[in-house]
Amino acid sequence: MSSHFIIECLDCGHKTPYFPTSISCPKCESVWREARYDYANLSRSLPLQLPSRPFDIWRYRELLPVRSPNPDLSLGEGGTPLIRAVNLGMMLGCSNIYIKDERQGPTNSFKDRQAAITIAALKEAGITEMVVASTGNVAISYSAYAARAGIKLWAFLTSLVPGAKMREVALYGTQVVKITGSYDQAKQVAAEFARQRGLFLDQGARTVPAIEAMKTIAFEITEQLTAHLGPPSGGAPGQRPTTHWRVPDWYIQSVSGGMGPLGVIKGFSEMKAMGMVDRVPRFGMIQADGCSPMVQAWKQNLDIAEPVRSPKTLIATLATGDPGRTYTILRQRIQTESGGEFESVTDEEAFRAMHFLAKMEGISVEPASAVAFAGLVKLVRAGQIKPTDVVVINCTGHTLPIERTVLGTGWARNVVLPQETGTEVPEEGLLSALSKIAVDRFPRIVIADDNPDVRRLIRRILQSQGNYTLFEASDGKEAIRIAQKEHPDLIILDLMMPEMDGFSVLDSLQAEPETMDIPVIVVTAKELTPEEKTRLQGHIQSLMQKGDFMSDELLDEVRALIR
Ligand SMILES: Cc1ncc(COP(=O)(O)O)c(C=O)c1O
Numbered sequence: 001m002s003s004h005f006i007i008e009c010l011d012c013g014h015k016t017p018y019f020p021t022s023i024s025c026p027k028c029e030s031v032w033r034e035a036r037y038d039y040a041n042l043s044r045s046l047p048l049q050l051p052s053r054p055f056d057i058w059r060y061r062e063l064l065p066v067r068s069p070n071p072d073l074s075l076g077e078g079g080t081p082l083i084r085a086v087n088l089g090m091m092l093g094c095s096n097i098y099i100k101d102e103r104q105g106p107t108n109s110f111k112d113r114q115a116a117i118t119i120a121a122l123k124e125a126g127i128t129e130m131v132v133a134s135t136g137n138v139a140i141s142y143s144a145y146a147a148r149a150g151i152k153l154w155a156f157l158t159s160l161v162p163g164a165k166m167r168e169v170a171l172y173g174t175q176v177v178k179i180t181g182s183y184d185q186a187k188q189v190a191a192e193f194a195r196q197r198g199l200f201l202d203q204g205a206r207t208v209p210a211i212e213a214m215k216t217i218a219f220e221i222t223e224q225l226t227a228h229l230g231p232p233s234g235g236a237p238g239q240r241p242t243t244h245w246r247v248p249d250w251y252i253q254s255v256s257g258g259m260g261p262l263g264v265i266k267g268f269s270e271m272k273a274m275g276m277v278d279r280v281p282r283f284g285m286i287q288a289d290g291c292s293p294m295v296q297a298w299k300q301n302l303d304i305a306e307p308v309r310s311p312k313t314l315i316a317t318l319a320t321g322d323p324g325r326t327y328t329i330l331r332q333r334i335q336t337e338s339g340g341e342f343e344s345v346t347d348e349e350a351f352r353a354m355h356f357l358a359k360m361e362g363i364s365v366e367p368a369s370a371v372a373f374a375g376l377v378k379l380v381r382a383g384q385i386k387p388t389d390v391v392v393i394n395c396t397g398h399t400l401p402i403e404r405t406v407l408g409t410g411w412a413r414n415v416v417l418p419q420e421t422g423t424e425v426p427e428e429g430l431l432s433a434l435s436k437i438a439v440d441r442f443p444r445i446v447i448a449d450d451n452p453d454v455r456r457l458i459r460r461i462l463q464s465q466g467n468y469t470l471f472e473a474s475d476g477k478e479a480i481r482i483a484q485k486e487h488p489d490l491i492i493l494d495l496m497m498p499e500m501d502g503f504s505v506l507d508s509l510q511a512e513p514e515t516m517d518i519p520v521i522v523v524t525a526k527e528l529t530p531e532e533k534t535r536l537q538g539h540i541q542s543l544m545q546k547g548d549f550m551s552d553e554l555l556d557e558v559r560a561l562i563r
């Protein structure tokens with residue numbers, strides 16, 4: 001398939017077309033690969049195109065790994081404001097502090113970029129069900145976009161994730177699996193679950209679209225800073241400037257697994273490669289003291305981070321104990337392309353930053369974002385950030401609790417691992433724990449409707465709030481065939497279908513002993529005549545009018561009939 005980009009292996013340099021489901025290099029099997037574009041051409045064409053495009057993530061579509069962006073999946077991602085932090089700047093004695101307000105993404109964190117691009121790419125590749133492990137925000141974001149894309153999501157969250165976040169994930173119709181253990185353990189369990197069930201597993205920082213999504217933060221910052229401060233003055237007097245856009249002196253972000261900064265630094269580097277900026281900013285990477293493997297390694301000048309097995313921070317979002325190779329790549333890029341610093345702050349410093357940011361700037365952030373602001377204070381106090389430096393801090397996420405009463409109970413499955421502190425989970429323990437997540441046989445439901453959009457809607461209603469094995473029939477004959485073969489627990493039946501309509505399907509079901517007892521819900525757009533109503537009486541359990549029922553009403557009927 002022709003494409004505007006290719007994938008290059010970071011280990012052997014082998015180049016291949018991109019398929020989201022193929023996760024390693026066909027030549028050397030490395031899982032570390034990145035997208036490459038036609039930078040020479042884009043350096044000429046992109047600056048001409050951008051001024052007429054809306055300010056959202058898709059304005060950079062030629063630099064994103066999605067072949068045909070689908071506006072129906074969009075929630076208005078990207079294009080977040082760059083806000084001057086006047087009061088914070090005054091307190092710190094720095095006049096050029098800017099906040100990239102990623103709280104204003106559709107689910108209130110910068111992970112919306114990752115979700116929008118990754119889910120778009122996976123949808124394009126035909127993925128319908130997938131597994132993700134998360135410290136909270138990725139699961140929330142993926143859940144929102146998966147809902148739009150009709151992708152069933154299993155989210156493995158550590159029990160440290162605040163209940164309000166778990167409930168938000170569940171609200172979107174994702175199956176929450178709560179792991180009593182560390183985030184690194186949750187990742188292991190998720191991977192095993194995906195392997196057993198043959199489901200697509202999100203690859204974290206090795207996910208090509210995720211890195212590509214994050215780099216748009218760099219593109220936006222340079223455009224916005226240029227608007228705020230004017231283009232950089234470049235070159236000798238009388239010479240035309242060689243660059244068009246302004247970069248900050250520092251870019252600061254809190255770090256867990258490191259995907260964000262890895263993407264952002266790629267963004268700045270690509271702009272440099274296209275001649276749009278003259279340099280990459282220094283990177284200030286901030287971790288929580290109780291889980292700071294990258295900071296420890298950086299300070300000791302090590303290329304590989306020693307994993308933190310038992311994170312000791314209340315800030316669960318940042319509790320990646322083992323950053324793996326992400327750290328090594330990030331360190332190498334920061335050293336060669338920009339310079340910078342890795343620093344850590346205490347939970348208490350972060351909580352204090354939460355207060356001052358809210359009180360002084362009117363910006364309420366989650367503790368994980370506050371870590372970056374506490375880091376800013378530390379770097380300014382240490383003299384690393386100079387008073388005249390232009391600094392951009394990524395304000396990665398908002399705090400938004402979901403009330404307990406909204407969801408009621410029963411929205412999560414619990415997996416209690418045999419060893420809470422160990423790194424290895426014994427296999428039988430894991431298997432028996434996993435067997436509690438999902439029973440082998442889910443209730444089986446046939447959705448019979450000739451309209452694919454209606455089937456998709458009903459499928460989505462069912463998969464978002466329960467676990468069912470679903471079969472789709474696009475006409476009456478197919479519905480009968482599936483009913484005879486699969487022995488479903490329920491049939492959701494349209495009345496007006498070509499070939500064989502719903503009334504005939506009911507007659508046929510009634511005529512056979514093995515199908516006569518299957519409950520039927522009729523969902524129809526048809527205004528029924530009194531005769532038709534009589535005809536249905538005694539043969540169906542429930543009648544619902546298309547366009548006049550809410551998802552939970554259908555679900556209540558389904559649950560009542562299947563029980
Ligand atoms: C609000 C917030 N800030 C920072 C981070 C750290 O992200 P990264 O994966 O880029 O290290 C996360 C990760 O989930 C997050 O949700």
Ligand SMILES: [Zn+2]
Pocket residue numbers: 009010011012013014025026027028029030
């Ligand atoms: Zn390779």
